Amino acid sequence: MKKISFMICLVALLMVFPFANKASAQKPIELSYSIFFPSAHKQTLLVAEWAKEIEKRTNGRVKIIVFPGGTLTPADKCYQGVITGVSDIGYSATGYTRGRFPFFEIYDLPLGMRSGMICTKLLNELYKKFQPKELDDTKPMYFSSPGPSMLHTKKPVRNLEDLKGLKIRSAGAMTKIIAQMGAAPVAMPPGEVYDALSKGVVEGILMPTEVLEGWRFAEVVKYTTECYGIGSFAGAFYITMNKDKWKALSPEIQKIIETVNEEWIEKTGKLWNELDQSGKNFALKSGHMFISLSKEEDERWAKLLKPLFDDYINNMKVKGLPGEEALKFCMEYLKKNQ
Numbered sequence: 241m242k243k244i245s246f247m248i249c250l251v252a253l254l255m256v257f258p259f260a261n262k263a264s265a266q267k268p269i270e271l272s273y274s275i276f277f278p279s280a281h282k283q284t285l286l287v288a289e290w291a292k293e294i295e296k297r298t299n300g301r302v303k304i305i306v307f308p309g310g311t312l313t314p315a316d317k318c319y320q321g322v323i324t325g326v327s328d329i330g331y332s333a334t335g336y337t338r339g340r341f342p343f344f345e346i347y348d349l350p351l352g353m354r355s356g357m358i359c360t361k362l363l364n365e366l367y368k369k370f371q372p373k374e375l376d377d378t379k380p381m382y383f384s385s386p387g388p389s390m391l392h393t394k395k396p397v398r399n400l401e402d403l404k405g406l407k408i409r410s411a412g413a414m415t416k417i418i419a420q421m422g423a424a425p426v427a428m429p430p431g432e433v434y435d436a437l438s439k440g441v442v443e444g445i446l447m448p449t450e451v452l453e454g455w456r457f458a459e460v461v462k463y464t465t466e467c468y469g470i471g472s473f474a475g476a477f478y479i480t481m482n483k484d485k486w487k488a489l490s491p492e493i494q495k496i497i498e499t500v501n502e503e504w505i506e507k508t509g510k511l512w513n514e515l516d517q518s519g520k521n522f523a524l525k526s527g528h529m530f531i532s533l534s535k536e537e538d539e540r541w542a543k544l545l546k547p548l549f550d551d552y553i554n555n556m557k558v559k560g561l562p563g564e565e566a567l568k569f570c571m572e573y574l575k576k577n578q
Contacts, residue, residue: 244253268295268303269493271485274327275316276430279308281454283384286511287331287479291451302489304329314527315429317424319480324379328485329381335412336429339449343372343561345384347476348413349552350545350571356448356512358578359385359474360390362570364505375478379486382501384477384508386448389414390467391459393444394437396529400467400544401535409433409442418446420545429453437461448474450515453522463525465531467541511529 273291284306289558291304313321316348318332319340334341335348346366353359363383367375386407395401400422408418426442436442437460445457452458486494493560519531533541549567556563 243265246408251515253552266301268300268313269489271302271304271328271481272312273304273306273329273331274310274312274318274321275306275308275331276310276318277308277331277457281308282515283508284308284506286467286507289519290578292498293500294429294465294497297500298493302493302497309509310431313430314425319378319478322480322482325482325484329382329481331477333412334478335414337492341374341476342555343370343374343566344476345413345552345555346563346566346570348417348473349548350417350468350542351474351569352472352574353388354468354472354578355509356385356387356450356474357509359387360509360512362573363474363476363560365573366566366569369569370562372561375480377483379482379483381479381497382505382508384512384513385478386450386473386512387561388448388468389446389447390449391467392449392452392461393443393463393465393516394440395443396443396459396531398531398533400441400540401405401569403525406444407442407490411435411445411478412475414475416548423543433457441554447525448510448512448516448519449535450519452519452528454515454519458523458526458528462465462527463529463531464520465533467533469540478559518537 248480256349275284275287276371291306292306294347296301310464313330314325315332316336318327318330319337321327322330334344347363353362357420360383363385367380367383391397399404404422406423407421407426409428410418415425415427428442430442433442433445434455434457437445437457444461445451449464452464524530552569553563
């Protein structure tokens with residue numbers, strides 16, 4: 241009788257074991273995602289949708305956990321964090337790691353872009369065309385670029401003379417733009433800007449209009465100068481993944497992620513457009529004033545910044561990078577598409 245009972249238990253265990261093993265094998269792949277935007281920012285929410293879409297299309301085999309507000313890695317440490325595995329995926333701006341992405345400094349130039357959709361689409365096309373090697377130690381997902389940066393200040397700026405000596409928050413190559421315009425650049429990460437504006441440490445920012453709502457900057461500045469001559473640079477944002485983590489994924493899962501990436505280029509550009517308009521509407525409700533430069537003044541600002549284009553081309557030549565070709569590509573794209 242004891243022998244029969246033992247056999248029954250053994251059979252039961254053998255029947256359960258494969259299911260337990262299968263359950264273990266189906267444990268989802270968990271990936272961490274570092275982004276510097278605040279948790280409530282709509283770009284962070286769109287990233288969360290990207291993560292959910294991948295989880296859905298992989299039938300739960302991949303689960304991505306988003307860490308907003310730079311809590312996992314700050315903006316300027318994001319790329320290195322992806323390389324070393326502090327995060328598996330990272331979203332930040334090339335300009336926050338000055339010198340690390342020389343090719344992408346083209347997006348720090350006032351190219352004349354007019355919308356976040358154009359900025360984002362061009363950036364993705366630029367990468368596909370030139371495949372710069374400075375991202376080769378990670379696996380790029382796709383690229384994002386906000387709408388053109390405008391000048392948001394505590395007092396009205398209608399001409400170069402109004403701008404002279406103003407303390408303007410800067411990051412990356414925009415420091416050159418601000419200095420060239422006669423203002424005083426003050427280096428500062430995005431998370432410190434609100435307090436700096438409220439306390440008068442800086443008197444203005446050169447950022448997309450969406451920040452008036454997304455970062456609540458309309459509460460601490462009262463004027464926006466729509467200055468396409470100076471402000472039509474956008475900045476390049478990358479979404480990239482740890483290379484080893486990417487290689488560990490099956491070809492099927494890789495294909496799913498790449499398909500979602502392509503869809504999110506359009507979604508991201510569209511959202512940037514919506515955020516700029518929403519930021520403007522939000523600011524107007526609080527009595528914020530928008531100032532449009534005259535055509536002559538706008539051209540005056542643009543002319544003053546023209547040497548930056550030559551500097552970029554010369555710097556790229558020294559580094560053996562196709563700066564002149566990239567600039568030509570950008571200008572032709574913009575001529576055809578906006």
